[in-house]
Amino acid sequence: MMASTIKDIKTETGLALSTISKYLNGGNVRTENREKIEAAIRKLDYRPNEMARALITKKTRTIGFVVNDIASQFSGILLRYTGELLRRSGYSMMICDSAHDPGLEEKNIRFCVDKKVDGILLLPVGRDSENLESAKRAHIPVVLLDREMPGSSCDCITIDNREAARRAVEELALHGHVRIAAIHSEEYTGYERFLGYLDAMRARGLTVREEYIFSGPMHSTQLGYEGMKKLMALEDPPTAVFMTNYEVSLGVVMAMNEGGCRCPEDFSLIGFDELTLALVVRPRMTLVAQPMEEMCQESVRLLLARVDGGMDTPPRRISIYAGIAPGESVRELSDPYTAA
């Protein structure tokens, strides 16, 4: 009734433990013995005990994924891709949700370390690389996904947030927009993208009006909703709005619908992330499409390379190009100064 062990295979086949072990680990065994072993494994439904194996090899074949917010759609999709990639490489994934709490993030990393994961994928909440201390002490590699942490010496996969944002706002300007608002979060990605907005405005010599900037501590539907409400109520409202993530865009669209405004007639919009909203809303939103699958591939590749290869090579920072997926949410403005 108990799960069968390698010993049972031994008594079943009459071979030595080490022979069986070698077979299990892909070594060369006489064909006749191989067949015996395979038959016994099938018969007893034997599966190696990963715990015992890990005790010796010091490899759990488990990766910890510490995620800023498990309930966000963006994270969910990253988790799906990475989980699948890891599974294909024989790794399992232990997910810990930091729920936007930097303190919890630190605990989660420590938890992963205690569980002896082989490596950690981190989609960070905070900017404080002190949170990584426990992993560093235990020599467990960490790869940062989607967001950098200034003080850290980890590999890091991001998109070129600032540059992508700059191009997005440039797109608005190219269509003749001058009164361009921005709704952004103060998190890493939100702020980087806001900097890109400023870059574009400056490069074009456009005025950055204070009342056109709306920000909040983190990306949320709430933020977009409230921001757009405020912008719509302005005496001299913008003609275009730049939004720094998916949830924010969702909130903006809700606010516009509620206020009876149309896109792009009343407001042109450009945002980030090609998720559900983008597939459903008409007119189709123009937005920066983050190559999420590629981000996951790169981060898993880097992490597994560290797991196998070690920490002696210098940290790599990969910034992936994020292009703009065309849509119809930006309208041509011939004379911006008379536009509503």
Place this chain on the structure above:
Amino acid sequence: MMASTIKDIKTETGLALSTISKYLNGGNVRTENREKIEAAIRKLDYRPNEMARALITKKTRTIGFVVNDIASQFSGILLRYTGELLRRSGYSMMICDSAHDPGLEEKNIRFCVDKKVDGILLLPVGRDSENLESAKRAHIPVVLLDREMPGSSCDCITIDNREAARRAVEELALHGHVRIAAIHSEEYTGYERFLGYLDAMRARGLTVREEYIFSGPMHSTQLGYEGMKKLMALEDPPTAVFMTNYEVSLGVVMAMNEGGCRCPEDFSLIGFDELTLALVVRPRMTLVAQPMEEMCQESVRLLLARVDGGMDTPPRRISIYAGIAPGESVRELSDPYTAA
């Protein structure tokens, strides 16, 4: 440089291994020795090796969560609650995403079994309890969350889907609605809720018109969007729409906004799940609020009871009452037959 072991504590303190082990497991030790041990632990930054521990105790203190769709907001929130609850009980959570694929679900369960998890929480994709075979053979308890599986003999936590749906549709009827449409998925929850719709219609003696029913294989924004488009195009459209989940509601709202329809003036709406949408859309949606936190508490409680207590007691099926959160998306219809 290597992580310190219990042996290091032994040489540091001069005590026997078993004394230290006993201390670690909460046994009684002479105060003077306790202090020695504690000092050594701090000094060497010792943390017990969970692998070695698991090898003897046969408990990994890890729970596997096999989830139908990690990218859905509903699942995300369930994962957040359960993860937190488990962490507080000293358990880690290994999440496997089935991505709506029953075949992958079976693989995921087998994966959890191989990883020797102490128990499995399953939010199922399919209805086929054969997927649970590997867990059953290994005597690993499984608790079903949110959805039943007919043939299984597992504990199961659901809400009273059918009854809650019946009450929701009854609510529409009480406001004078007669031409009531339903957009539902063919998944377990979607279908149960559709049955509740039929119950209510029948009880009221209302006609169930074929053109008022729209369904699809699974819950999605797409489903709601397309369903609502179709309903709006009808010659004789419904006055109210019942939607079987959150994503569907989102799609419906999008379609209405796009078509220039207002809620509740043009269509009354009632749906499920108090998520982001519910917090942002105005007028506030009337909907069945699933007690997600309670569902998680119950399922974790049941699962840990199985982990400790064993499988000899008969399976428990808990159905939690889901109330209707009031909103303003259902309007009073005095004369339904003349309403648009």
Place this chain on the structure above:
DNA sequence: CTGTTAGCGCCTTCAA
């Protein structure tokens, strides 16, 4: 209460 002695299931030297 403390220490000694065996293992948990597996991998990895070493001889043969």
Place this chain on the structure above:
DNA sequence: TTGAAGGCGCTAACAG
């Protein structure tokens, strides 16, 4: 290629 012996880090009997 194969087999015997030792040990990974820890807990669980015992005996003291």
